[in-house]
Amino acid sequence: MKKPFVVGIAGGSASGKSTLSYELEKKLESYTLKTFHMDEYFKKREDRPYSEAPIVKKMYVDDNHPLTMDLPQLEHDLSKAMEQDYDIIIIEGLLTLWDNAIYEKLDLKLFVDCKSDERIVRRLRRNMTYGLTFDEISGVYLDMVRYRHDEYVEPTKWKADFILNGSIPSSKATEVLIGYITSCCDLADK
Numbered sequence: 001m002k003k004p005f006v007v008g009i010a011g012g013s014a015s016g017k018s019t020l021s022y023e024l025e026k027k028l029e030s031y032t033l034k035t036f037h038m039d040e041y042f043k044k045r046e047d048r049p050y051s052e053a054p055i056v057k058k059m060y061v062d063d064n065h066p067l068t069m070d071l072p073q074l075e076h077d078l079s080k081a082m083e084q085d086y087d088i089i090i091i092e093g094l095l096t097l098w099d100n101a102i103y104e105k106l107d108l109k110l111f112v113d114c115k116s117d118e119r120i121v122r123r124l125r126r127n128m129t130y131g132l133t134f135d136e137i138s139g140v141y142l143d144m145v146r147y148r149h150d151e152y153v154e155p156t157k158w159k160a161d162f163i164l165n166g167s168i169p170s171s172k173a174t175e176v177l178i179g180y181i182t183s184c185c186d187l188a189d190k
Contacts, residue, residue, distance in 0.1 A: 036091020114166030
């Protein structure tokens with residue numbers, strides 16, 4: 001059995017990771033594909049760590065800390081999927097390039113880069129549709145999320161094979177990625 005081609009997509013909150021993941025899924029639909037979204041591996045709320053905001057000292061459930069997700073379970077599920085008959089596996093999430101056990105399994109490492117001001121606006125729009133208020137969303141972002149981004153997400157940008165523009169997604173960049181991924185899959189079939 002051939003090994004699936006594993007694509008990892010990282011980037012900040014609301015940078016465009018899921019959008020890129022869905023775009024790749026759509027363009028690669030002729031292949032047997034499995035996608036992992038790291039957000040599906042959040043621990044139960046009561047099992048997530050609490051952290052004190054660096055400046056305001058307010059306590060928050062820290063949803064941007066590695067301990068808030070069951071990364072060992074994700075790595076286990078990824079390993080099992082790699083033993084199955086998939087052509088391509090995509091894994092996307094904040095910490096995709098941070099976790100070494102996951103990182104070592106990636107054949108292609110992508111980072112979706114987007115300025116923080118644009119990411120906060122996107123996060124506001126998205127999270128307000130979930131019923132959260134402007135103050136709730138902006139408060140946690142300004143008090144915690146941006147610090148965790150600097151600590152855990154931003155440094156992984158330099159571990160990526162390619163850094164993509166999350167502000168203005170490029171159809172040309174997507175075409176190049178699709179061409180590269182499909183050529184690697186087609187070579188593996190030979």
